[in-house]
Amino acid sequence: MKNAIKVACAIIVIDHKFLVVQRNENMNLPLKWEFPGGKIEQNETDEQCVLREIEEELNIEVTLVKRLTSSFFEYPNIAIELIPFLANYEKGEIKLKEHKQYILLNKKELIRLDWADADLPIVKELQEL
Numbered sequence: 388m389k390n391a392i393k394v395a396c397a398i399i400v401i402d403h404k405f406l407v408v409q410r411n412e413n414m415n416l417p418l419k420w421e422f423p424g425g426k427i428e429q430n431e432t433d434e435q436c437v438l439r440e441i442e443e444e445l446n447i448e449v450t451l452v453k454r455l456t457s458s459f460f461e462y463p464n465i466a467i468e469l470i471p472f473l474a475n476y477e478k479g480e481i482k483l484k485e486h487k488q489y490i491l492l493n494k495k496e497l498i499r500l501d502w503a504d505a506d507l508p509i510v511k512e513l514q515e516l
């Protein structure tokens with residue numbers, strides 16, 4: 388795949404559940420579920436990106452535990468490499484800045500959501516952890 392844009396995201400564990408967020412009506416991929424994160428900027432590492440995005444989007448601090456397998460997906464308007472990190476919630480009160488809502492689900496419940504396509508292989512990999 389040519390020129391995939393790199394996007395880093397966090398699978399945040401809180402009380403043994405996974406935090407997932409829903410994109411709002413005005414974003415690309417409206418109302419799809421995803422893991423919080425965003426595009427990697429110049430001069431930052433994947434890890435720095437995900438920590439920054441979590442602070443920006445959710446107002447919380449997390450620690451990164453493990454990098455999972457990247458997912459490559461070509462949407463009609465954009466090709467992305469989605470780089471997932473398993474993360475632990477550390478501190479802060481969740482305040483959503485961009486997303487419509489968040490929910491905490493266990494592993495089995497994740498499959499039922501209407502995910503952004505690029506996330507599906509990651510949700511599958513999570514089932515096997």
Ligand SMILES: Nc1nc2c([nH]c(=O)n2[C@H]2C[C@H](O)[C@@H](COP(=O)(O)OP(=O)(O)OP(=O)(O)O)O2)c(=O)[nH]1
Pocket residue numbers: 394395396414415416420421422423424425426465467469503504505506
């Ligand atoms: N943060 C995040 N983005 C995802 C996931 N799955 C997925 O396909 N994406 C896509 C949606 C966006 O096209 C891109 C992430 O870009 P972004 O969140 O920084 O930017 P955005 O779409 O809100 O805004 P824009 O700058 O593209 O208009 O990756 C995911 O799990 N998390």
